Every structure is written in C-alpha cells, then in structure tokens.
Amino acid sequence: xxxxxxxxxxxxxxxxxxxxxxxxxxxxxxxxxxxxxxxxxxxxxxxxxxxxxxxxxxxxxxxxxxxxxxxxxxxxxxxxxxxxxxxxxxxxxxxxxxxxxxxxxxxxxxxxxxxxxxxxxxxxxxxxxxxxxxxxxx
Amino acid sequence: xxxxxxxxxxxxxxxxxxxxxxxxxxxxxxxxxxxxxxxxxxxxxxxxxxxxxxxxxxxxxxxxxxxxxxxxxxxxxxxxxxxxxxxxxxxxxxxxxxxxxxxxxxxxxxxxxxxxxxxxxxxxxxxxxxxxxxxxxxxxxxxxxxxxxxxxxxxxxxxxxxxxxxxxxxxxxxxxxxxxxxxxxxxxxxxxxxxxxxxxxxxxxxxxxxxxxxxxxxxxxxxxxxxxxxxxxxxxxxxxxxxxxxxxxxxxxxxxxxxxxxxxxxxxxxxxxxxxxxxxxxxxxxxxxxxxxxxxxxxxxxxxxxxxxxxxxxxxxxxxxxxxxxxxxxxxxxxxxxxxxxxxxxxxxxxxxxxxxxxxxxxxxxxxxxxxxxxxxxxxxxxxxxxxxxxxxxxxxxxxxxxxxxxxxxxxxxxxxxxxx
Ligand SMILES: [Zn+2]
Numbered sequence: 001x002x003x004x005x006x007x008x009x010x011x012x013x014x015x016x017x018x019x020x021x022x023x024x025x026x027x028x029x030x031x032x033x034x035x036x037x038x039x040x041x042x043x044x045x046x047x048x049x050x051x052x053x054x055x056x057x058x059x060x061x062x063x064x065x066x067x068x069x070x071x072x073x074x075x076x077x078x079x080x081x082x083x084x085x086x087x088x089x090x091x092x093x094x095x096x097x098x099x100x101x102x103x104x105x106x107x108x109x110x111x112x113x114x115x116x117x118x119x120x121x122x123x124x125x126x127x128x129x130x131x132x133x134x135x136x137x138x
Numbered sequence: 139x140x141x142x143x144x145x146x147x148x149x150x151x152x153x154x155x156x157x158x159x160x161x162x163x164x165x166x167x168x169x170x171x172x173x174x175x176x177x178x179x180x181x182x183x184x185x186x187x188x189x190x191x192x193x194x195x196x197x198x199x200x201x202x203x204x205x206x207x208x209x210x211x212x213x214x215x216x217x218x219x220x221x222x223x224x225x226x227x228x229x230x231x232x233x234x235x236x237x238x239x240x241x242x243x244x245x246x247x248x249x250x251x252x253x254x255x256x257x258x259x260x261x262x263x264x265x266x267x268x269x270x271x272x273x274x275x276x277x278x279x280x281x282x283x284x285x286x287x288x289x290x291x292x293x294x295x296x297x298x299x300x301x302x303x304x305x306x307x308x309x310x311x312x313x314x315x316x317x318x319x320x321x322x323x324x325x326x327x328x329x330x331x332x333x334x335x336x337x338x339x340x341x342x343x344x345x346x347x348x349x350x351x352x353x354x355x356x357x358x359x360x361x362x363x364x365x366x367x368x369x370x371x372x373x374x375x376x377x378x379x380x381x382x383x384x385x386x387x388x389x390x391x392x393x394x395x396x397x398x399x400x401x402x403x404x405x406x407x408x409x410x411x412x413x414x415x416x417x418x419x420x421x422x423x424x425x426x427x428x429x430x431x432x433x434x435x436x437x438x439x440x441x442x443x444x445x446x447x448x449x450x451x452x453x454x455x456x457x458x459x460x461x462x463x464x465x466x467x468x469x470x471x472x473x474x475x476x477x478x479x480x481x482x483x484x485x486x487x488x489x490x491x492x493x494x495x496x497x498x499x500x501x502x503x504x505x506x507x508x509x510x511x512x513x514x515x516x517x518x519x520x521x522x523x524x525x526x527x528x529x530x531x532x533x534x535x536x537x538x539x540x541x542x543x544x545x546x547x548x549x550x551x552x553x554x555x556x557x558x559x
Contacts, residue, residue: 008280034281034420062294062424063373064286068272079367084286086295086420094420096285107373112302113338132284 006037006047015131018120022093023047033035033093053090054118056135061085061112063104074123081105087116087135101136140431143248143412145442148395150405151259151556153182154516158505159386160329161263167201167210168217171259171387173182174509175218178389183402186391188218192251194225195242197235197258198508199545203273204262214259231277233545234258234458236413236552242392244339244410252397258513260506263330270383276508277546279418290372290380292419292547293458297374297448299425300460308374311459313481315378315501318456320500321488326531329384329504334358341367379459384504388513406522409538409557410444412437416548426475430551431468431542438553439470439538445471448538449555451492451531452522455544456499465542466494469553493531496521514541515554522558 001118004010006023011034022033027044035110038045064071065081076082082100100119104109116135123130153297155177157170168226179186194215213226228237235258242256262270266472271288278287301307316334323331330341338361345352355361362368368376391401398405414433416422423429439445446469454469456462463477471492472480480486486494497517500510518539520526540555 013436037536060295060299061373062287062291062298062375062517063370064288064291064294065369065373066267066271066288066290066371067286068275068283068288069268072268081370081373082286084295086299086425096281096287096420098420104373107370112298132286 004049006035008034011035011132014132015120015133016122016129020052020095020118020133022050022052024050031091031093033095052118055090056087056116057115058087058095058110058112058114059086059097061099061110064109065080073125080092085108095133098132098134099136100134143437145243145408146249147247149243149246149392150395150398151323151344151390151408151515151519152393152398152405153178153222154519155179155181156327156388156509156513156516158496159384159388159513161383162385165385167205167259167261167387168213171214171217171257172259172387174257174389174495178391181393184400185405186401188220188267190253191223191255192253192297193223193245194220194255194257195228195238195245196225197228197230199229199234199260199509200273200276201229201259201261201508203276204260204265204270210259214257216231218255220255225334230550231545232455232505232507233511233543233550233552234508236541236543237550239390239512239515239554240413240552243411246392246394252394254392255389256392256512257387258509258511259387260508261385262506263384263385266398267383270531272445277549279547279549282419282547288372289547290375290458293513294372294375295419295458296425296464297460299530300376300464304478305517306463306478309359310463310478310482311374311379312359313458313478314478315457316358316364317481317487317500318495318501321496322531325498325503326528327514329382331498331513333464334361334378375423375460377456381457381500381505384506386504386506386509386513388509390512390515390519397422404523404558406519406556408554410438410440410555411553412441413550413552415550418529419547422548427464427468428544428548428551430548431544431553433463434467434542434551434553437544438555442555444538444555449540450533450536451494451496452540452542453495453497453499453517454542455510456495456501457505457544459501459549461544462494462499465544469542488529489532496526496531511541511543511552514543515556517541518556522556
C-alpha cells in the first residue's frame with residue numbers, strides 16, 4: 001500500500017475507496033478512528049493503518065430538520081429530515097456518521113444500541129466528488 | 139490531579155454591565171458594546187475615569203463570519219476611547235469572553251496591569267438561520283460537521299445517550315425550559331422575557347383573533363408537546379429546547395484587590411477559576427458528560443478551597459435544555475444521572491436550594507456567543523451585590539456564586555467562582 005499521511009485527507013480518501021480506516025499506535029497498540037498522527041496514550045508517533053470491519057452499534061443519534069447549507073443542497077429540509085449519529089465500532093472507538101435505512105420522521109423508532117453496518121454514500125456536485133461515512137441497520 | 143492554582147495577587151470585580159440582548163435590525167456591535175460599557179461605568183460606585191484603564195481583553199467568536207469584519211479588539215478600544223492602550227481579542231467559540239475574563243485576571247495577578255476592561259460582543263441576527271447554523275458549526279470538530287451535525291444536533295445526540303443511560307425523557311427537558319422561562323420576565327435585559335404560560339396565552343389570543351380554532355392546551359407541557367408551536371429542530375431538541383440567535387455585548391471592570399476599595403465599598407472577589415479543553419464528541423470519554431467542564435470545576439474548586447456545596451447559585455451554559463442538566467451534574471451540584479430529577483423537584487428554581495440560571499439562561503436571556511461568558515458573570519456579580527431586583531435570590535446571606543461557560547461541543551469549558559467577603 002502507498003504511504004499515506006495519518007490525517008483527515010487520507011481518511012477521506014479511504015472513504016472514497018469504501019474503506020473505513022484507523023491508525024494504530026505501534027508503541028502501545030491503541031486504535032484511533034479517525035486516524036491520529038500522534039498517540040495520545042503513550043505519546044508515540046509511529047502509526048500503522050488498520051481497516052475496520054464496519055460493524056458497530058448506535059451510541060447516540062439525532063434527526064435534523066434544520067440542516068446546514070451543504071445538507072440542504074442534498075435535498076434535506078423540514079419536510080425531509082435526516083438522521084446522523086455516533087457509532088461505537090466493534091473494534092472500539094467511535095465515529096460520527098450519517099445513519100441511513102431508518103425513518104428520520106419517526107425518531108421514536110430509532111433505538112440507541114441497535115446494531116449497524118457501514119455504508120458509503122458517494123456524492124458528486126459540480127465535478128467535486130465526496131464520500132460520506134454512513135451506517136445502516138445490520 | 140491538577141495542581142492547586144493560585145494567583146500572584148488577588149483580583150476584584152468592581153463594575154459590570156451588559157446591553158439588552160435580542161435581535162436588533164438597527165443596532166450594531168459597537169453601539170451594543172457602548173450600551174454595556176455605559177451600564178458598567180454607571181455601576182462603579184465611586185466612579186471610573188476610563189483613562190485609567192490599562193488594557194482591554196475582548197471575547198468575540200466570529201463576527202468575521204457573521205459581519206465579515208474581524209480584528210475587534212482595537213475597534214472596541216477606539217469605541218470606548220482608550221486607544222492606544224492595548225486591546226486583545228480572545229476566541230473560544232461560545233466561551234470567548236470567559237477567556238477574556240481569564241486573560242484580564244492573569245494580567246492583573248501577574249502585576250503587569252492594575253485596571254483591566256474585559257468584555258465580549260457578537261452580532262449574529264443579520265444572517266439567515268441556516269447561515270448562523272453554518273457559522274456556529276465552524277466550532278464543531280470536522281467529523282461532526284461532515285456527518286451533518288449542527289449544534290442542536292450534537293446536543294440532541296447527547297440527549298438520546300443520556301435518556302438511554304438514565305431513563306430520562308423529553309418531559310424532563312421541558313422542566314428546564316419552563317424553569318428558565320419563569321426567571322426570564324424578571325430580567326429586563328432578556329431577549330424573551332416571558333413565561334411559557336405567557337407565550338401560550340399569547341398564541342391562543344393570536345389564533346382566536348385570526349378565527350383559527352384554539353387547541354386545548356391544559357398546561358405548559360401540553361403546549362410544549364404540540365409540534366405546531368414547538369417543532370423539532372434536531373430530535374429530541376425542539377424549538378423550545380434551543381437558545382435563540384442574538385446580538386449583544388457585556389463587560390466588566392477588573393482591578394487589583396488592593397485598590398478595589400477605591401472603586402467601591404462592595405467589591406466582589408475572584409475566588410476560583412478553571413478552564414478545560416475537550417476532544418471531539420466521538421473521541422470523548424463519554425457522551426453523557428463533558429470532561430472539560432469537570433476539569434475546569436476541579437481547578438476552580440481547588441483554587442477557591444471550596445466544593446460544589448459552597449456555591450449557592452450558578453449560571454450554567456444552557457445552550458440547549460439537555461446541556462443544563464448535564465452541567466449541573468458535571469459541576470457536582472447533583473449526582474451523575476440525577477440532574478433531571480433535581481430540576482423536576484424544583485431544586486434549581488429561583489426560590490429553590492440551588493438556583494440555576496436566575497437570568498433566564500441562554501435560553502431566554504439570549505446567546506450572543508462572544509458576549510455570553512461575561513454576561514453570566516454579570517448575573518453572578520449582580521446577585522452577589524443584591525441588585526438583581528425582582529429576580530434577586532431570596533437567600534439573605536448570598537456570598538458565593540459561579541458561572542460555567544462552554545464553547546463548541548465541549549472543546550472549551552470554564553468555571554469561575556466569585557465571592558463577597
Ligand atoms: Zn501509543
């Protein structure tokens with residue numbers, strides 16, 4: 001694998017390739033998703049890439065009816081809310097991710113603790129490609 | 139364990155002022171700060187010659203974004219006529235002016251300056267709601283923004299985690315809103331000086347006038363349950379769980395303890411202060427508390443030689459209803475997972491044993507983000523001096539009050555304890 005800096009640019013690049021990647025400290029073994037260049041446990045700086053299985057459970061969520069402009073551009077609004085949340089990964093650690101395959105107009109039906117699997121949402125606008133990390137019910 | 143902090147020399151607050159908070163089409167940052175400054179100078183019992191001010195520290199989060207104008211330090215030192223005295227801007231998102239306060243304290247405690255003006259200002263209402271949401275979201279961590287989190291969204295998610303862990307629900311959040319709105323009409327500076335019942339009656343009257351059938355709301359909670367008047371913003375955060383968009387300014391005069399009596403016979407002293415930093419939401423220890431608040435509180439209590447039981451009342455950063463519940467736990471006023479019960483039992487009401495947000499809080503007083511930290515300290519100072527009028531805490535022996543300010547999604551938190559001796 002090519003050398004990639006342990007940063008957000010690489011994290012995003014991996015997402016476009018449908019890979020959820022974290023960094024693991026070679027010194028103490030702690031795992032970070034998204035990746036960190038410096039270990040905050042042992043303060044080591046030697047990292048290696050690790051690919052996540054893409055399984056987890058919902059730790060917290062919200063259904064948003066007043067979106068920021070970039071989400072409005074994707075068609076979300078008061079009548080068409082979206083769900084986003086925090087997912088606890090099977091490997092440990094948490095990520096912020098969109099939650100799809102649930103009904104954001106009925107938030108009572110969405111349960112903290114529900115098992116989830118990863119999904120990559122590809123978006124293209126004005127020639128600019130972006131991938132949003134998402135999870136859906138497993 | 140944090141080292142016990144202490145100052146090189148003591149610092150006193152001898153004046154404080156704030157503008158009315160609100161959405162003002164025809165007012166700007168400068169005239170709002172001028173109002174706060176006049177209010178402050180009028181509060182200095184033995185008078186202040188502004189020429190004696192050594193320096194200004196000014197909190198401002200993002201007038202750069204909101205007003206397309208940055209570099210507010212010298213604009214404000216010029217406004218109040220103290221150039222060429224130094225002016226420094228501090229930024230810590232919604233905690234920006236709490237940081238200005240701290241810088242002022244450090245400057246005096248070090249012996250470098252004797253008389254320092256600290257303040258904050260923000261002008262937000264000239265942007266659309268979506269633009270304000272985007273501007274505020276600049277203070278989230280990048281992964282939150284990309285996942286579509288707004289500020290109400292982050293606190294909505296915190297609420298779902300809290301509900302799951304402790305068995306609380308939306309009804310408990312309503313108790314916070316109703317309590318804050320009880321205090322608001324007693325605060326002449328508040329943006330929304332109305333009780334929920336006032337707002338319910340006003341809504342009924344307006345529907346009646348337009349010939350629209352009036353719903354049968356039996357009480358405040360029924361009103362808040364009605365999604366027509368209280369729509370969801372970011373589940374479970376509804377409109378009445380969220381602080382408004384506001385313009386406003388606040389300031390305080392800090393002086394070295396040994397010269398405090400030159401300004402007033404009733405100074406209020408800094409007893410303890412702390413500040414913490416926090417990680418993004420995804421990387422924090424837990425989703426149901428803020429590490430930075432706990433660290434700030436530990437520092438402040440340690441410095442003051444006090445505990446949560448010594449703080450008789452507090453302003454806490456209730457940007458959203460759930461936030462108030464979490465802060466009163468993080469600050470040690472109530473046990474973890476029991477903050478919502480304390481609110482339900484009325485313990486945090488004006489006449490309760492631990493009044494919280496007597497000003498009406500960010501929810502009702504307004505939240506011009508850069509001005510909020512010092513406006514909270516303004517409330518503590520006002521209460522300690524017994525000048526809070528109709529919202530004065532009934533306890534005749536008020537000596538210690540505190541303010542908690544939170545920036546971003548918990549990235550910057552401060553806790554400041556003031557005392558009357
Ligand atoms: Zn390590």
